[in-house]
Amino acid sequence: MKKGNTLFFETQPKIRSYAAICGSKEKEGVIGSYADITLSDDMYGESTYEKAECKMLSNAVRLAVEKAALTDADIDVLLSGDLLNQIISASFAARDFQFPFLGLYSACSTMSEGMLLAAALIDGGFAENCVAATGSHFASAERQYRYPLELGCTRPPQSQWTVTGAGGCVISADKGDIRIVNATLGRVRDWGVTDVNNMGAAMAPAAADTLMRHFKDTDTLPEDYDMIITGDLGALGSRILKDLMWEKGYSISENHVDCGEIIYKVIEDEFQGGSGAGCSAVVMNSYVFTKMSAGLYKRVLFAATGALLSTVSSGQGESIPCISHAVQLEADL
């Protein structure tokens, strides 16, 4: 069933299991202790950053399937994507498995796009168990989007730090404490921000647009949620989001939190906090789902946010189109 831009899942597909792997810097943050695997060396035994990123993603998928007590034969499809050109982390990770693969690209909102589509496939009767997963790596993202680390470039204060990490969950028709109740499709919003170091400002309007459509379609208000968690707006982007929502009559200050804001302990070198597809993937598939399973949060609205730029589009003078897909989760406990 749909209303407006929101899909309502009659059978409420469930988070059957979840797994997260994060890097050495993320390990020291608040979320670190909730991850299944934390790396002491971000190369993860591989020869390149890209291969390390792919290995994290592949192992997060593998671990989620194992924790669900399922085998590869039980998985109907992997829905995944990542930040690298031609989503090579996801495609090469999918090569490690015998089940089908649907490649997605939604930048840092890949986690919620994957969950949305997985829930739709299950609720539509087309699948029983899907894996939604994504990840990112600080060093591969810096090399591709900005400058190679070896150059030692200074980071401007409005910038965020791409999370080294991957997370994934098995979404299932029949088993799990956390249910996906509905999901709101994102629209591309572009308010003309051209500063590629200020992703938070670029993405905030997309998050605001999706949250407001979600509240309208579901006939809910911010206070109906225990937590409204955005993807990776960072500290500055979160402040802009709150302002944008407040202007339209929604106060989310009480229960809003941002994955990018909470993933690192002290915002110092990271300036505005974390970003990257791995940011919300790690936070959701470790801390949030653990706390939901434990009954701390009963109703969570997860709106990952993605900046759909490339170095070519920016080089050609384009501004940054952004998107945010939202998923409403509820825990039975």
Add this chain to the structure above:
Amino acid sequence: MKKGNTLFFETQPKIRSYAAICGSKEKEGVIGSYADITLSDDMYGESTYEKAECKMLSNAVRLAVEKAALTDADIDVLLSGDLLNQIISASFAARDFQFPFLGLYSACSTMSEGMLLAAALIDGGFAENCVAATGSHFASAERQYRYPLELGCTRPPQSQWTVTGAGGCVISADKGDIRIVNATLGRVRDWGVTDVNNMGAAMAPAAADTLMRHFKDTDTLPEDYDMIITGDLGALGSRILKDLMWEKGYSISENHVDCGEIIYKVIEDEFQGGSGAGCSAVVMNSYVFTKMSAGLYKRVLFAATGALLSTVSSGQGESIPCISHAVQLEADL
């Protein structure tokens, strides 16, 4: 409903309208006269190849919606992706519209991935009208994947020519002559091909894998189809596919055709034929759907094929993982 890796659509979502735009070289081919718009200048009035590619895609979407006699408000979601880094053609095209966007990446199999997901969303009751679209541009693909045109590099004989073109269709719950009956999810197959100029050889095993699973899941045989059309294997890749199928006991020679093989009139400069996400998008959304609507083909199996490599993965010594998603189409006439 699902069986194996195939989704069966009870309500059989329909192709309500379709539109294709192609470049000057494609215009001269067999398909050219079936396209809605053919360019005399492949820059399409833009300052860069990338912007021209985006404009083609945006206009193909716009035209498909118009031909469906719908407005933007009637469209539930655009499912699109392309070959450029971070799918900027699709993301920037989506910026031109007010409806939601789901970003996909499946290289040259994006057209069938989009159709598959659109049909699942409609059949699941989550949407009434979706647009599935993709495109590519010879010059932007050469610059990104190989060499800038200005270098004048020689093309090896096993290479294909990236199609300049875009195509899209409105898939609808209620109206249209052509029905999407079922769809088979692709799996990533990698037989170790490392030659980035030989996409046909790399992709053929993925196409064979999907076709064989499709025949098994749907309990059909190649002769049950008026046409089995692959995405862009080209001449060499098509020969490999036929051999691989024949080895497993399936003879597809009688009714197999490849979008890459038929898009250009004389295979001369193009060597093995066309490729690129726009290849199958243009052929399907012009020639094939027109002929199906006219009753020439009643039952068509469309298996687009994608090579999931990047310049970085190849540069790091990786082989080429490939995928093929298949969609079974039937015409009422």
